[in-house]
Amino acid sequence: MIPESIVLAELERDALTEIVNIGVSRAASSLRKMIGDQVFLSVPSIEVVSQKRAARLISEREVTDLVAVRQDFSGPFSGRALLIFPETNSLELVRAVTGGELSAQDVLDMEQEALAETGNVILNSCLATMANMLRRSLTMTIPEVLRGTGASLFEVSEDGKTDGLVLFLYIDFAVRSRDIRGYIAMIMDLPSLAMLKELLGEFIERVVGEDGI
Template sequence: MTAESISLDDLERDALTEIVNIGVSRAASSLRKMIGDQVLLSVPSIEVVSQRRAARLISEREASELVAVRQDFSGPFSGRALLIFPETNSLELVRAVTGGELTAQEVVDLEHEALAETGNIILNSCLATMANMLRRSLTMTIPEVLRGSGAMLFEVNEDGASEGLVLFLYIDFAVRKHDIRGYIAMIMDLPSLGVLKELLEEFIATIVGDTD
């Protein structure tokens, strides 16, 4: 099995984008309840790229160090989910989530906890929605907060041995008039992405069947 043989076609990518958008809209609703203010989340695009390419994409867009919340997931397809922010955005996010009334030091002190909770809500909503709409179930580990470069987050090996692919999702994230950009990435090996592709084909066939 090669990366080319399991690349998503336009219909599959559109279906996955729609599924993920439903997931992030549920996450936005959960965050709205948590912070008592409007939260807007959307995923305008999904790309399937190598881990090396994902690291390059994010380093081209972001000059600063990155902060990520990571959760592993397992089920019919398995992998590692990351919610990634530029470091400057992560503190902005904490200010928004905590109501903007903390001192600079308090924001720094609370950053880890607030990021883990926010990441948990967003990643869980995305993955639970994917699993539910594809009629499967996934198990997730507790969130972990990481800092580093794109190469570190995407586990790029210097010898080029990593063969995983990344579902790379750009997200627009607006809360309390703060514009916060981020990324969701799901690192999967080829067999897992192959299973996901098959499940998307089943999902599309069901929809087509329902509209006939």
């Protein structure tokens, strides 16, 4: 059960979706420069769910193993950011990023490096934009590539004691006309989500104040 104190009101959810969309459009622009081709990214939905529910949401949608790029962030709100792809999509992404001209073996050899770089661009853009628009600063660790199931990526414990919450974003991702779906997830504890909610409230007040002039 999500505590009432951190449930996002409709306006807060809209504001966060807008902020994250600006972040991913900046990421798309950076990736476009990196690979010299059109990149489309959008975030159609945002939910706050338990770690267990986040793992289940991905397991319901994806039957293959998952690949994720992980970066921890700290500041006024802290947590762990994950950019997650189904394994089949991750190789498609590497082909797109490397121009589609490599052999199958070369794609596999380059996968780790290309994924880390792509994850770094996308997660950094999202988090830096959030921090900037909320007038705060965040520190991020270097990206790490992980593989596993939804349960292992979201660190769901068998004893049911997993109590973190996940800001869960589904992203549509198209590069070089390849449709690649993925997910951005930010695992945060209650104090961090409460702080994020507070900062979103301040952001909305600023925007409303400016519009009201």
